[in-house]
Amino acid sequence: MKLAVIPGDGIGVEVTAEAIRVLDALVPGVEKTEYDLGARRYLRNGETLTEADIESLKGHDAILLGAIGDPRSVPAGVLERGMLLPLRFALDHHVNLRPSRLYPGSGTPLRDPGEIDFVVVREGTEGLYTGNGGAIRVGTPHEIGTETSVNTRFGVERVVRDAFGRARSRRGKLTLVHKTNVLVNAGGLWQRTVDEVAPEFPEVAVDYCHIDAATIYMVTEPSRFDVIVTDNLFGDIITDLAAAVTGGIGTAASGNIDASGTNPSMFEPVHGSAPDIAGQGKADPTAAILSVALMLRHLGRVAEAERVEAAVEADLGSRGDRPVVTSEVGDRIVSAVSD
Amino acid sequence: MKLAVIPGDGIGVEVTAEAIRVLDALVPGVEKTEYDLGARRYLRNGETLTEADIESLKGHDAILLGAIGDPRSVPAGVLERGMLLPLRFALDHHVNLRPSRLYPGSGTPLRDPGEIDFVVVREGTEGLYTGNGGAIRVGTPHEIGTETSVNTRFGVERVVRDAFGRARSRRGKLTLVHKTNVLVNAGGLWQRTVDEVAPEFPEVAVDYCHIDAATIYMVTEPSRFDVIVTDNLFGDIITDLAAAVTGGIGTAASGNIDASGTNPSMFEPVHGSAPDIAGQGKADPTAAILSVALMLRHLGRVAEAERVEAAVEADLGSRGDRPVVTSEVGDRIVSAVSD
Numbered sequence: 001m002k003l004a005v006i007p008g009d010g011i012g013v014e015v016t017a018e019a020i021r022v023l024d025a026l027v028p029g030v031e032k033t034e035y036d037l038g039a040r041r042y043l044r045n046g047e048t049l050t051e052a053d054i055e056s057l058k059g060h061d062a063i064l065l066g067a068i069g070d071p072r073s074v075p076a077g078v079l080e081r082g083m084l085l086p087l088r089f090a091l092d093h094h095v096n097l098r099p100s101r102l103y104p105g106s107g108t109p110l111r112d113p114g115e116i117d118f119v120v121v122r123e124g125t126e127g128l129y130t131g132n133g134g135a136i137r138v139g140t141p142h143e144i145g146t147e148t149s150v151n152t153r154f155g156v157e158r159v160v161r162d163a164f165g166r167a168r169s170r171r172g173k174l175t176l177v178h179k180t181n182v183l184v185n186a187g188g189l190w191q192r193t194v195d196e197v198a199p200e201f202p203e204v205a206v207d208y209c210h211i212d213a214a215t216i217y218m219v220t221e222p223s224r225f226d227v228i229v230t231d232n233l234f235g236d237i238i239t240d241l242a243a244a245v246t247g248g249i250g251t252a253a254s255g256n257i258d259a260s261g262t263n264p265s266m267f268e269p270v271h272g273s274a275p276d277i278a279g280q281g282k283a284d285p286t287a288a289i290l291s292v293a294l295m296l297r298h299l300g301r302v303a304e305a306e307r308v309e310a311a312v313e314a315d316l317g318s319r320g321d322r323p324v325v326t327s328e329v330g331d332r333i334v335s336a337v338s339d
Numbered sequence: 340m341k342l343a344v345i346p347g348d349g350i351g352v353e354v355t356a357e358a359i360r361v362l363d364a365l366v367p368g369v370e371k372t373e374y375d376l377g378a379r380r381y382l383r384n385g386e387t388l389t390e391a392d393i394e395s396l397k398g399h400d401a402i403l404l405g406a407i408g409d410p411r412s413v414p415a416g417v418l419e420r421g422m423l424l425p426l427r428f429a430l431d432h433h434v435n436l437r438p439s440r441l442y443p444g445s446g447t448p449l450r451d452p453g454e455i456d457f458v459v460v461r462e463g464t465e466g467l468y469t470g471n472g473g474a475i476r477v478g479t480p481h482e483i484g485t486e487t488s489v490n491t492r493f494g495v496e497r498v499v500r501d502a503f504g505r506a507r508s509r510r511g512k513l514t515l516v517h518k519t520n521v522l523v524n525a526g527g528l529w530q531r532t533v534d535e536v537a538p539e540f541p542e543v544a545v546d547y548c549h550i551d552a553a554t555i556y557m558v559t560e561p562s563r564f565d566v567i568v569t570d571n572l573f574g575d576i577i578t579d580l581a582a583a584v585t586g587g588i589g590t591a592a593s594g595n596i597d598a599s600g601t602n603p604s605m606f607e608p609v610h611g612s613a614p615d616i617a618g619q620g621k622a623d624p625t626a627a628i629l630s631v632a633l634m635l636r637h638l639g640r641v642a643e644a645e646r647v648e649a650a651v652e653a654d655l656g657s658r659g660d661r662p663v664v665t666s667e668v669g670d671r672i673v674s675a676v677s678d
């Protein structure tokens with residue numbers, strides 16, 4: 001197994017180190033290549049992501065990413081639009097997979113959360129993330145800035161199909177989240193695609209929810225969700241909210257998946273590089289460690305993935321009010337999966 | 340005072356009746372014209388909103404709307420895109436004002452909500468709501484659907500200025516919510532406009548938050564917000580979430596305001612027509628009644644607005660677990676404001 005590792009910036013470096021320890025404890029002999037992508041390289045030589053990087057990354061079975069960005073020294077958007085998004089597009093990561101589970105002991109802000117266990121399948125290569133748009137008369141009173149959401153049947157159908165498949169092997173419920181009452185062109189395409197794929201999955205019950213209503217359900221009745229399928233921007237929004245209601249982005253993992261298998265998929269915590277707490281050894285590596293579990297599952301190593309998840313669940317349940325120490329969380333998970 | 344009343348559909352009719360009773364108790368002699376816009380008229384003669392409706396509505400000082408739509412008989416999008424949105428555009432309702440307050444006794448889903456009292460200034464005439472977009476090869480494997488967010492300096496500046504003004508007369512904090520790291524054309528325009536207007540309001544502290552992060556703060560630290568300014572779609576999403584964390588859309592009021600005063604502004608509950616509970620007398624008219632308060636405030640009748648708000652606050656605080664009876668809520672508020 002050849003793994004590309006992009007620790008990135010800030011706490012990305014710290015949490016990735018623990019994630020790798022967990023991986024090493026479970027799967028000996030993984031061949032790793034480290035990439036210095038992120039703020040560090042950008043500040044050194046102005047590079048974000050080169051053709052050579054992409055070609056080299058393609059030679060791996062999977063990619064593990066920590067977190068990217070340093071808002072103190074790199075302007076907003078530079079690394080997002082220069083590295084993170086180009087990577088998703090270049091490697092055709094159309095299934096942006098974001099599971100949300102409420103682990104016992106995690107600090108949900110909800111009074112009565114119920115059982116939360118759902119997966120968001122966020123489309124990762126279309127919508128408002130395509131960079132389609134422009135601006136004229138910038139800086140004048142007549143400035144106009146546009147952003148165009150691009151949605152193709154090809155692009156929508158492949159994630160819808162992926163989401164149906166996941167729903168079938170879970171609790172059999174799929175919820176499309178969109179804003180079909182306003183965005184009729186994109187929404188019509190999404191809704192019709194779901195309707196047309198549905199008969200192939202008779203075991204799956206289909207539901208629909210506007211994005212605004214979905215945010216309400218997310219805080220009042222999150223247990224109603226099993227698999228959510230949605231576009232790139234709505235997925236971005238709903239998964240951050242989902243992470244918050246399940247106790248914070250400290251435990252939210254994600255996979256950027258090329259479901260065709262042509263390119264390596266990439267696994268990363270949903271959280272950012274958090275420069276404010278970087279270098280202090282207090283970042284929670286749980287999301288990075290759960291990203292390893294997602295990766296193992298994606299690579300067919302289900303037993304190992306389950307061991308990581310069980311270890312994380314036990315660890316979160318026994319933490320109490322003690323503050324997080326990054327390396328100690330790593331120690332505990334490593335020891336649990338090594339038993 | 341000439342008031343146009345659009346009770347609409349479902350519970351819209353019921354809650355508007357109570358709102359009108361409250362208004363009558365406070366401001367005798369309001370001249371009212373009722374409009375049958377909504378699902379009822381559409382199902383009768385296929386009309387959504389005519390030029391004559393718009394001209395006639397313009398002859399009023401304000402508009403009170405209940406709720407529109409009947410998902411059982413009118414396809415999604417028909418009334419939204421045929422009536423609600425055209426009304427906002429025709430009357431240039433660029434300031435979509437949505438206050439959020441946690442009233443004592445209201446059932447917030449948050450364990451530890453803190454004090455919640457903020458206002459969202461949602462842009463109402465631009466962004467992804469302009470109907471700019473299209474579709475080709477519909478129904479084929481090559482279908483493409485696009486939606487274009489249109490943002491102008493003129494349109495952004497006027498709501499930004501309005502939001503700064505509101506922040507100055509509140510707690511002095513303005514938060515721009517956008518997704519500037521991805522939507523660079525629209526985001527750049529919004530961010531620069533805020534930066535350029537800010538020096539005119541030195542009393543106001545300015546903050547920025549991505550939409551995804553804003554949904555996290557909304558459930559973990561909603562007290563951080565005072566005035567939020569954002570675009571049409573982000574505003575739609577964040578205000579539904581805000582309504583949920585303050586105890587549900589049963590108490591969320593909104594104003595669709597033409598801040599230039601050229602056209603009558605329109606006031607309405609954020610909730611929909613809820614056909615599932617219509618006709619049973621159990622819809623909460625509080626949001627409609629608070630919409631009357633917003634309207635009175637907008638029309639300069641601050642003392643009357645405050646009486647309504649105080650009455651609502653007292654009523655919510657004393658309800659306990661008793662189920663809502665629409666007319667009884669109206670009775671209690673009418674009697675409180677008549678004292």
Ligand SMILES: CC(C)[C@H](C(=O)O)[C@@H](O)C(=O)O
Pocket residue numbers: 080084085236270520521551
């Ligand atoms: C950093 C940003 C470009 C990214 C996104 O919007 O997709 C992030 O918020 C995420 O959810 O992975």
Ligand SMILES: CC(C)[C@H](C(=O)O)[C@@H](O)C(=O)O
Pocket residue numbers: 181182212419423424575609
């Ligand atoms: C009904 C719909 C068109 C509308 C919107 O999206 O603006 C509603 O959700 C609202 O928030 O007023």
